[in-house]
Amino acid sequence: MIKKWIKNIGPGPLVAAAFIGPGTVTLCTLAGVHFGYALLWAMVLSIVATTILQEMSARLGVVTQKGLSEVIRTEIKHPLFRKLCILLVLSAIVVGNAAYEAGNISGSVLGLETVFKNYSISVGGLNLNIFSFIIGLVAFVLLYVGNYKVLEKVLVGLVILMSVAFLITAIITKPNLVDVFKGVFTPTIPDDSIFTIVGLIGTTVVPYNLFLHASLVKEKWKFSSDLKYARRDTIIAVALGGIVSMCIIISAAAIQYQRVGNAADLALGLEPLFGRYAKYFLALGLFAAGITSTITAALAAAYVATGCLGWSTDLKSPKFKAVWFFILALGVLFSSLGIKPIEIIKFAQAANGLLLPVIAGLLLWLMNKKSLLGDFKNSLFQNSIGLLILIVTLFLGLKSILKVFELV
Template sequence: MKLKKKLANKQVLVFLTILGPGIIAASAGNDAGGITTYAMVGAELQYKMLWAIFLMTFSLIIVQEMAARMGAVTGKGLSDLIREQFGVKSTFFAMLTLFTANVAVTTSEFAGIAASLELFNISKYVSVPVMALIIWLLVLKGTYQTVEKVFIAFSMLLLSYIVAGFMAKPDWSEVARHTFMPTVEWNSNFLTLFVGTVGTTIAPWMQFYLQSSIADKGITIKNYSYERIDTILGAIVADVIAFFIILSTASALYPHGITIESAKDAALALKPFVGTYAPIVFGIGLFGASVMAAAILPLSTSYAICEAFGWESGLDNKFEDAPVFFILYTVLIVIGACIVLFSSQLLVHIMLIAQVINGILVPVILIYMLKLTNNRRLMGEYVNSAIYNTIAWITVIFTIALTVLMFVFMFQ
């Protein structure tokens, strides 16, 4: 009996040691741009896209698990494998696209920091530079273990959106109906929001970050069963939170015809219909999501680009050992913070456009991942199963079709 208890305690300890990359990567997808996109979906479409979140959870689990498995089997990041298997030209194109999209998304994170603290009467001219410096120092001076613990703590703040969802008192029968009965509107607005929702739920940068962090943490296939739980749990929790963000705005704002243009607008608009504390709950979640993603977005970009071109990377390195890694990280933070500080226009458009770009990129990154995870020479016995390939290819085809339809309706 004592031996069984010791073994159980040991297994829990191993899981807690490994816990992190999956939860952090998936939770960071619920960033400022993601929260704004989900809030717009709820306010403009009510419950009509809940079925998409439900189905995308299965796709997210598959995609995240593929990235995690590749990291554990090969000990390498995704961009490193793309360069090795597909050549420098393909890698350069992928990295240029990723960098461009991530500049826009990083900017949206600092917009989220500014918006969340403005709810507590703190000016963006104070919040943005202070948080940019704290985020920069955290990564520059911290170890992987320290940074990961901070990220997990900020992930927990996202649970406030579940509270906000219940506070909004949704019509649960309608919620159930729209969760299991798909609704599609054939117009530009619906399809653009749909592509943006795909882009923020299965963001390409999440796969780069997850695989790199697993390689950086030294997780191998020996302990992969624990990381698999972390990855699946992270995907489920992240999409439950997304579900409740849509619920809160759909229940409180849609019946009154209130449209929003930012997560801050959503927080303030909830107050008359949900209660005084709703903006506070919404603001806490927005702050946690924005800070975490403002650190992870530049980090994932630095990992990806350095791995792609063979430069040294990793949080446990000193600046002089991995200068390009830390310079890229710094540049992205400075660009994102400065755009928010010196521009009062178009930040909302940047947020939504960034998510739409991510949605367009999802099939491209997924095709790379499918080729890699089905390469028996690379993955050995850990190649994809038939069901993984089926779900992943359905996601690819569906997203491409969705993107094509979006452009068709956009230019009609």
């Protein structure tokens, strides 16, 4: 039975790994430090929304054997509206992922530097971080192999390492279980917490994951009869990803002072609890979170670009490889130089804020097309939950855009 279960592990863990990046680790850390267990309910809400949307995306991929961007391109008949949607998707996902890739690689570097010292070389007056190139090379090799099964096994292994690291960290802090359950089941909005809540939900319900999932499931499953495996894979993986995020919040809540500013400081804050081993647990978690997000972000951008432009979505296609290599190379460059492409990231945040409700709306529309999905289209219950999520994502999208332009 266990052997059969392992055999049917699909892209779910990759999707979970994609949303647990360095940004999520840092945001969950700050949520725990500043608000204790009070915002755990927001993570639960995020996981429910993510599970519903990712299940729809997976069902679309298995039944149609196409990626989400391919389906959008073929199903939207109005030329102008189709071009606008494709432009928005390309801008937010491809340009956005190029900007965020530097953060993913930097997060993985941060994990290594927590244990090892900073290694850099000077070239033409520029200081280049060696770890950025090493991580970029690891990601390049895994992506270049172009074998989904190899990629899946490596990333699943890293996700397990990341999960164990943060889970052990949370257990060692000996949290008050009554307070934890209260934070999970009792929604509260402490003073100055609204943007943290928006951030926790926004960093979990990730637009590019919907594209990534629909494209990856068709590599794993070819028949509608496999939907039960895809659904189980999605629910378990996203739930475990949520537990990891909650463990980070619980770990950070153990810190009794407010001087923690980012995920790296968490190791220092936890040293009184379990001594010199703190940095090793955290380093492992940060490294795994960074490298998995580095690979999945580049992979998602490649699937989106090739699907939108009508190119081959085969992992070994030259054009497919060219897209992910471009995204990865930019990330390595920005990370090694320590450059933060603020304006690009602001654009990416604004575009993603607008993209999330648009994609959620398009996904709901597609999931109700009998001509596309037949008997596998959404039920009334699924539409009701989807509509509620759409309203929430619209609210989050507006908040994200207003925050980027400092209007709120």
